[in-house]
Amino acid sequence: MNNRVMIFDSTLRDGEQTPGAKLNAREKVKIARQLARLNVDVIEAGFPISSPGDLRAVQQISREVKGPIIAALARTVKEDIDCAWDSVKEAEKPRLHVFLASSDIHMEKKLRKSPEQCLKEAVEAVKYAKSLTNDVEYSLEDATRSREDYILKVTEAVIDAGATVVNIPDTVGFAVPREFGRLIKLIKTRVPNIDKAILSVHCHNDLGLAVINSLAAVENGARQIECNVNGIGERAGNAALEEIVMAMVIRHDEYPYSTGINIQEIYRSSRLVSKLTGIPIPLNKAVIGINAFAHSSGIHQDGVLKDKQTYEIINAGLIGGQAAQMVLTARSGRHAVRHQLETMNYRLEKEEFETFYQKYLELADKKKEIYKEDLEAMLIDVSYTEPTYVLEYLQTVSGTRTIPSAVVRLRKGEEIFEEVSSGSGPIDAAYKAVERITKIDTDMENFNLRAVSRGMDALGEVSLKINYEDKNIIGRGMSIDIVEASVMAYLDGINKLIRIINNSNGNQMGNIAKAGS
């Protein structure tokens, strides 16, 4: 049996049925062009009878997008089929996709028609579609909740009527893999004319089984899979195209089938569909979620740095994405932090690195993720000589109808100094308390506060200039608490000032050395 599996993409039809995913014609054409680059076999471009806008979008796709078959959906009603044909007739390779329910529950409760009536309608509709084009697909809606003998009867009849593809949808995502595989095998072995048509499956994800059900169907003879980019679709969505394709690529030993998909276009297709439908890709989404290529635990990071194969089965580059990322957190070890610094062209000596790493751990305890920008800012901030004053404790109070005040405790060698002060704001109050301790009277200018990385818990960096006699010194501080960052910047300036004066002029040493004592 031929092992080539056709990929029928329904992102623009079933995918667009996702609540909130409505696309306009321009967006649909853009996605269709990308699906052609992805090299899907079939693009189901829409359900043209559903709206004039959809009809126009399918027409435009049919005219402009070359390569894949362009399919349009229709109920077993002449008006629907005419409209669908009107939308795809200009396509290079048009297909009409006709469907009607086959389960008792749908026929009785929704259609209020007998199985015989439905069978007759199905056959007539396929014959009519066939009079318009050769490529006709027929779907037995809710097949997995239909009686097996009825499925076999309908399948044989629609193939006799001219259907070239028969699709078995798990419309409500009810099937489980073994049972679904058995159903496909039953159709393959018991429908006498089945070799005249391609057997297709269309699985919904209500139980999270859409991908594995599709693969089970392929193992039992299905040769077309209907699926959607990012797995979007009605309710819990449809089988995810990228997961099916990559399962066949990565586990070719178990799934020895091929598709025509250009896997280098998977990442781009996924991002485009997410952007235009407004449906975000879950961070942990298999194959294309951001976290699918991120390593966070220290043990994993260490392993991947030694050999990617330790924790990576898909290389992001394979699907056109970016190389795996290290997410530095409190759990990242020295190996990962050093590696990240090296990728940023920083090589620290052993001792420098140790100092840096301790600072890193302090920050990582406060902040969930550490970005490159954080590391860069920390590198600038790392001071390798012991500062004179170290901030031990800071508490500020501020708010509506409250006089801002601050308690600051500084350590100088073995000594501890504490001051309380009020001010026009919490930073001003804290600065006054620092001034009372250090007794160094400076002017301050160029106070600058900025966020150095992303997110609500971004690091704030404060830089400022302090002027003392003829000296102008830049101080910098960083913290996720901006008041703390401000005090650290001020102290950094003071410590540098003390160092400069102590180093350069013995006469002035006295003034400064006495400070705070």
Ligand code: KIV
């Ligand atoms: O889920 C379903 O049954 C469908 C058919 C129209 C193919 O989407």
Ligand code: ZN
């Ligand atoms: Zn569906």
